Amino acid sequence: MSSRETIINSLRQAAGSKEAQYVAAPADAAIYSDYPKTGDADLIDNFSTRLTELKGECFCADSVSAAGELILRLINNEDTGRYIVQQASIIDDIATSHRAFADCLSTRADRTTPSDSKSLATYTVGISTAELLVARTGSIISRSLYNGGRRFFAIVPFHIVVAYRSQIVPSLDDVFVRFSATEEAWSHATIISGPSRTSDIEKNLVLGAHGPKRLAVIIVDAKGIETASSRIFDDLLSR
């Protein structure tokens, strides 16, 4: 008898006829006291508050062109290395409407993820979109199918995420519903909540344990929504 059969049989035998009822957990709205309110502005505000608590940065941009300007300003202070930029329609939209961003892409960015980890590790900035943003937890959903693979976002020292406001969902429930409905085969997804961190040294919080030290999210098309982060954005643009 194989070990598989031995294990399964001994479990079946010991289980006897005792029945247990499967009661799925109720929706997140019923479990969590910090479940966001339903309005669009509330979702953005919730997301940005959570991400900021997690030491990430969150900005709102009125348009794709404003997002382009913002990205250039965010990476301006970084060194003059090369950038890895995911192939995504939102990034093409930004490039179309913002000439300087498009120039930056053509001179300093690679658009295909290299096959070896060594070259991937040389980039100083990574720009990608997210499949979804989760308001309650301030999380970014990155799935291998859509987001440039499973290594990218965990290797670059500075990760910039751009997403449309329509991509924000209230809670993790919405993420798993979407995952379960996907028909193509996918092998990986990560729920990213803030820049990489550790507290293993006398419980001191240190960012950038292995992955990004810095994580910024730009929500595009958030016109007219006043959040703490959009004020930061205005401040950044006026500098």
Added chain:
Amino acid sequence: MTESVLFSRRAEIKAKDNAHRAKLGKAIRTYDIAVANMKSRQFSDWEAARRLAAGIKDYSIQNLPNLLESFEEKISARGAQVLWAEDASEARGFLIDILRTESVAKVVKSKSMTTEEIEVNELLENVGIDVHESDLGELIVQLAGEKPYHIVTPAMHKSIAEISELFHKHLGANRTDSPEELTAIARSHLRETFITADAGITGANFIVANDGSIVVTENEGNAILTAACPRIHIVIVGIEKVIPSLADLSLFLPLLATSGTGQRITCYNSIFRGPRQVGEVDGPEKMFVILLDNGRTRLFANENARESLRCIRCGACLNTCPVFKTVGGHAYNTVYQGPIGSVVTPHMKGLREWGHLSHASSLCGACTSVCPVKIDLHNLLLDNRASLVRANSSDWRLEMAMRYWARLMTRRDRVDRVMKVWKWIVHPFLRVLPISFTRSIPSIASESFSQHWRRHVESRNNH
């Protein structure tokens, strides 16, 4: 020397070690504040969330065979290979076979207690395969040549100075007292390892039955890199980690993060469902999942102890346990420390050698009160004590002592007589025994409780 004697010796040394107590105290105080804060900020009703989680895990444990088969079917369809190991030696055999067939020379590991159970590091070192821990805490204990101190915080017992010394000695780094610099040293050391390793070994926090997923929760990003960079990904996971559906994660991920570290959700929660698929830009060429029994079916067969398979390894019972806080994680000499370790180790590794851990508890019930999946830990410890007594029933001295004890304790007048002997003959001796050097021995009250009761309460009632 037996494990029982060794436990007492190690416990005594640590109980008197003030530096150890200070490090542990600092870590646990930080943890306590974060957890209390997040419970109230995040959950509308923590008790209700615990009940839900316990219910889902109960269902999962009761239906393990079906759920495991479903998991196997789904993940195999995407090209992962599932292997079932009855015990540690079979799992070690599988692992060596895979590494040899795939000509692996260098392995990178993320944090995993199951790999501690089957002692992967020792195994690989013996056959000449390079093995590197990538979780910062695990790296620290690996460099120190020690075992993890705590299931969630493996290097809880190391001070900044000690870590700096280890990095200086083993990694050639300059000494520093900055946690940021120490983390940066580990980062650059391990970056090279991720890039050059042939295989990555991870554990799993959950396995999802309905769609064949492995879920790994972490903060550093090392588990993702372990599963993403090398060409082979090997998962070693206990069979009890299964949950029915992906949707259950929206409860379990925040629950585990809150109880484990006081976070709303940990920084990276990754779902791995196979090797690289058509249309994906990267991912390993091959994925193997080793499902480990190693005593879990024995736990399952015991109807009382079965509920301990609900455990999601958050470490909350360790952090609240007055015994753990006094003796520390290494005193136990087990993979799983603290109350949960004392419950499961005798079942997994033998009652005769490990039964003494049932007594490493004051039965105060703090562990039970914090467990996010409501395992009745202190009563299970009591259960283990009962098994221990039954296993030793051939001991005539114990039999005799207990029979006399029962005769004494069931009659008031006998208790009173014994107490008189105690008061006038035994108690004065206590004051000259070694225990009186470290403790002050309180004196016995002039009248017994029953005398006091008669004099005050009964006489008052008679008026």
